[in-house]
Amino acid sequence: MKKIPIAISSCLLGNEVRYDGGHKQSKYCLNTLSDWFDYKPICPEMGIGMPSPRPPIHLVEKGDSIRVVQVDDHDVDVTEELKGFARKRIPELDRISGYIVIRNSPSCGMERVKVYHENGNPAGKSTRGVYIGEIMKQRPELPVEEEGRLQDPKLRENFITRVFAYEDFQENVKANPTIDKLVKFHSRYKYLVMAHCYEDYKELGRLVANQDGLATAEIIDKYELGLMTSLKKIANPKSHSNVLYHIMGYLKDSLTSEAKQELVNVIEQYRKGMVTLIAPVTLINHYIKQFGNDYIASQAYLDPHPIELGLRNYI
Numbered sequence: 001m002k003k004i005p006i007a008i009s010s011c012l013l014g015n016e017v018r019y020d021g022g023h024k025q026s027k028y029c030l031n032t033l034s035d036w037f038d039y040k041p042i043c044p045e046m047g048i049g050m051p052s053p054r055p056p057i058h059l060v061e062k063g064d065s066i067r068v069v070q071v072d073d074h075d076v077d078v079t080e081e082l083k084g085f086a087r088k089r090i091p092e093l094d095r096i097s098g099y100i101v102i103r104n105s106p107s108c109g110m111e112r113v114k115v116y117h118e119n120g121n122p123a124g125k126s127t128r129g130v131y132i133g134e135i136m137k138q139r140p141e142l143p144v145e146e147e148g149r150l151q152d153p154k155l156r157e158n159f160i161t162r163v164f165a166y167e168d169f170q171e172n173v174k175a176n177p178t179i180d181k182l183v184k185f186h187s188r189y190k191y192l193v194m195a196h197c198y199e200d201y202k203e204l205g206r207l208v209a210n211q212d213g214l215a216t217a218e219i220i221d222k223y224e225l226g227l228m229t230s231l232k233k234i235a236n237p238k239s240h241s242n243v244l245y246h247i248m249g250y251l252k253d254s255l256t257s258e259a260k261q262e263l264v265n266v267i268e269q270y271r272k273g274m275v276t277l278i279a280p281v282t283l284i285n286h287y288i289k290q291f292g293n294d295y296i297a298s299q300a301y302l303d304p305h306p307i308e309l310g311l312r313n314y315i
């Protein structure tokens with residue numbers, strides 16, 4: 001399988017680009033995800049010409065705005081350089097399907113980066129780093145996650161689901177956009193979206209049906225943002241069980257009553273937290289392979305990311 005292009009904070013790959021001359025190597029990114037992801041390392045601070053090592057910078061509240069300044073000299077302000085660097089990189093990041101960043105960085109941190117008063121005291125507020133903030137403003141559909149949050153099984157599964165879905169969308173819809181391709185894509189993603197948000201599933205269906213007579217490009221742009229916003233919502237045992245029962249409906253004429261009861265038992269065990277999601281999904285996949293029609297067998301929900309990652313073993 002072709003690896004998915006992913007941007008990443010350069011220090012996470014072990015590159016010595018941090019202010020202290022060190023790195024923040026992530027074993028999970030480097031040893032596990034690298035089998036599927038083709039990393040594009042970016043260090044925005046080095047990108048604007050700062051050396052490593054360098055004096056540290058932090059976020060400071062100045063009037064109505066948040067600036068990125070040198071900790072020991074607030075006159076050194078690199079806010080505009082970091083924003084400009086982000087804008088310059090946007091076109092070449094066009095084909096990435098995700099971005100992994102590091103937490104607490106005034107440049108790269110996705111959220112909860114501390115803001116200080118001009119006198120150096122904490123301002124009691126936080127925000128995202130200036131560089132990644134600009135990237136996320138320009139690319140609101142892009143899956144972005146902090147490496148530290150990938151330790152959480154639900155957030156990890158959610159991020160990787162979004163990356164694979166977005167890559168699929170870019171390959172199979174955006175590369176050569178037509179309504180026919182969008183309809184086919186949506187048909188495969190119905191149940192995955194339903195697991196994340198039932199209302200979004202209905203809304204995206206209405207959009208694809210194009211009752212408002214929108215132009216193709218507009219529908220595809222709206223669908224892209226709607227899909228990625230929806231998948232960001234964390235699916236839960238109730239919504240997964242609902243989808244599993246929907247899929248089971250396609251097997252109702254093929255399964256014996258014993259097999260149906262067994263499947264219901266496993267779905268209920270999952271819903272009550274006695275087994276993880278992999279248990280009902282494995283069983284339902286087993287039956288879909290034997291009895292499922294093309295439509296249900298092609299559902300992204302059944303196989304949203306590589307089984308080797310074991311993501312559904314922990315949720």
Ligand code: SF4
Binds near residue numbers: 010012019043046108
């Ligand atoms: S700017 Fe980003 S990539 Fe560079 S060292 Fe800081 S956190 Fe790492």
